[in-house]
Amino acid sequence: MQNYRLGDYIRQRRQELNLTQEQVCAGICEPVTLSRFENGRQTPSRTRINAILQRLGLPDDRYYALVTxxxxxxxxxxxxxxxxxxxxxxxxxxxxxxxxxxxxxxxxxxxxxxxxxxxxxxxxxxxxxxxxx
Structure with missing residues (x-):
């Protein structure tokens, strides 16, 4: 079984939608914060991750299957x-x-x-x- 990090999942979906980090995180967090999430250097709060996943059109229940x-x-x-x-x-x-x-x-x-x-x-x-x- 392959493990996926939450940040990898976010980056992949963002790129599939041709969105920039600035577009995804507007009103949620700073682009540098999203970059840290995507690179696994920071773990997002549940509130922020819900907002980011919603913006990307993803169900937030997948969050539980992903690991830091x-x-x-x-x-x-x-x-x-x-x-x-x-x-x-x-x-x-x-x-x-x-x-x-x-x-x-x-x-x-x-x-x-x-x-x-x-x-x-x-x-x-x-x-x-x-x-x-």
Missing amino acids: PEELEIEALKKEIVACNALKHVNEGFDKISQLEKIVKPDDQITQQFILRSKVLLGGLDKRYSSDE
Whole structure:
């Protein structure tokens, strides 16, 4: 399955309609902001993305299927951590967990639980954690 970033989707549709960034973002945001969205350097607010998608004639429910570069990085790290656990690469796994902890948002409870679970599993392999903990 191929992953698409929201900005790629916006740029593609804008170009299909032969619209400039200025035309698309008029009254919504600055052209430089739209450029950042398209290049994945900034994540738009839900309000702005709804307005941009509406202007491009796209349903805003597609927004949920698209991911940001940060989300892609988080998912890639999670896969690598699972692989480290399966292959018993404990130190590499803990390195990946540290990377994940730096980018995950504190309110992302699912990923926070994943981190705790992974620490326990990897820590059990090298006896960092006992079964009592």
